[in-house]
Ligand SMILES: Cc1cc2nc3c(=O)[nH]c(=O)nc-3n(C[C@H](O)[C@H](O)[C@H](O)COP(=O)(O)OP(=O)(O)OC[C@H]3O[C@@H](n4cnc5c(N)ncnc54)[C@H](O)[C@@H]3O)c2cc1C
Ligand code: SF4
Ligand code: SF4
């Protein structure tokens with residue numbers, strides 16, 4: 001194996017659920033830290049005060065624009081990291097922080113929270129609340145292959161990461177409504193049910209095979225649309241599932 | 254081998270050797286038989302099947318953990334059963350560690366996307382132990398099936414014993430023995446719109462996929478695709494679950510499967526391209542190019 005990549009966890013306004021999801025890879029996480037990545041920054045995890053230069057920044061949480069330090073840190077993250085990954089619904093889309101209006105103890109003036117992509121360019125999205133440990137794992141392995149792998153591995157990593165980069169490019173708003181706007185209204189829904197399976201708050205049911213979103217329940221995490229095969233389905237990657245899954249398993253042994 | 258028929262290790266014509274399964278099955282009872290074997294051997298501890306729903310011929314995804322439950326789901330319902338909607342719940346409310354799932358080619362695509370990009374499918378990717386795909390030219394909404402059966406075939410839905418698409422016709426068999434056939438020309442307008450951009454006919458991403466096309470009546474064409482599928486299929490054969498014939502020795506054989514797959518994919522590929530210039534300098538989304 002070639003040398004390791006450097007990774008940092010940047011904590012904005014999130015509940016630490018994303019970090020817990022990363023940790024929920026258990027042995028897999030230890031293998032990643034052992035063989036592929038050095039953790040160079042992370043509250044409670046690495047004893048470093050200032051954001052260092054790093055290959056990959058995993059950003060959790062949205063940014064409170066009334067909190068000067070957060071704003072400064074997110075800008076610094078962009079300067080210092082080669083690849084910025086928004087991990088989880090809050091970083092990607094605001095998620096439940098979209099509903100905050102301030103007035104809370106002990107910083108009542110902290111009332112405006114923006115997805116990271118509204119302040120800096122984000123390279124890769126991992127939506128969901130909490131984001132899925134296995135997707136975080138896959139992205140970490142692919143980021144490693146992209147930066148340190150041989151030519152074939154780099155090619156694969158690029159193809160794998162492309163739709164997650166396109167999601168980052170698509171914007172900072174997500175809602176169960178996306179299933180209507182961008183799938184059903186576009187004549188693309190085929191009734192697989194992936195959206196309902198993905199929803200963390202069970203806001204989606206199927207009526208005669210098509211999704212029905214209870215919008216009062218939707219927390220705007222973006223998992224449903226990203227999971228939908230008619231949001232994206234990349235024929236240059238998914239049909240190779242057997243080989244790719246074996247390779248990821250082998251890498252984490 | 255790849256192409257229209259996808260990668261596969263083995264293709265045969267087969268039917269279940271269990272008379273009780275064959276009596277209720279749509280074709281050769283491959284799906285029910287293979288799940289039964291996998292359940293009994295502990296390869297899976299439950300399977301997401303399309304079981305009976307709230308109205309006649311309306312399916313709903315249903316988690317079968319016993320052979321009796323599996324049997325209630327056999328036979329094809331020509332309308333949507335959102336199979337994947339239960340895939341995470343199966344590992345939670347039902348506590349399954351080894352899941353079986355049957356579905357159309359698009360649902361197999363959803364399962365594999367879910368394994369490689371598990372955005373909202375925590376701990377699901379490694380628990381899918383047998384994904385059986387069924388061939389599919391198109392699907393219908395429930396209301397479409399209702400209109401086809403009640404308005405065009407003039408039968409009551411709850412008096413129907415079996416429906417089938419084959420030999421260029423939509424067949425409706427009544428409980429009392431009556432048979433009505435509709436030309437496919439009539440059914441086309443009722444198809445689910447999302448099917449018109451579908452680029453898979455024989456469930457290329459399943460572990461094992463099966464359908465009637467290519468094999469004689471009462472038999473099924475079976476593709477064994479993945480290492481995992483191959484492993485389960487060979488054990489089932491060794492246990493005497495299936496009678497098989499080489500696909501080269503049955504009529505109409507793979508030639509017809511290839512022809513239909515090619516027709517479907519090239520027609521829908523064309524639709525995908527036409528969608529790009531659907532409006533005036535404005536097009537419709539193409540999911541194969543990305544999420545934008
Ligand atoms: C919409 C649709 C279109 C089809 N089109 C073709 C075709 O063009 N050519 C072809 O050869 N075969 C087609 N088939 C497949 C064929 O009708 C049989 O389902 C297949 O051969 C399996 O039969 P069997 O005897 O092995 O399975 P059985 O033992 O009878 O079991 C059938 C299984 O299919 C599941 N099932 C039934 N309805 C659905 C549904 N709507 N969605 C998901 N799962 C379901 C049931 O849960 C059951 O487990 C189609 C099936 C469907 C649902
Ligand atoms: S995930 Fe499946 S059911 Fe949900 S919108 Fe997408 S295609 Fe339709
Ligand atoms: S409907 Fe559910 S999955 Fe979709 S954005 Fe809302 S909360 Fe997230």
Ligand code: SF4
Pocket residue numbers: 190357358359360389390391392445447448449451452453
């Ligand atoms: S034609 Fe394609 S999209 Fe439609 S139900 Fe069949 S497999 Fe799914």
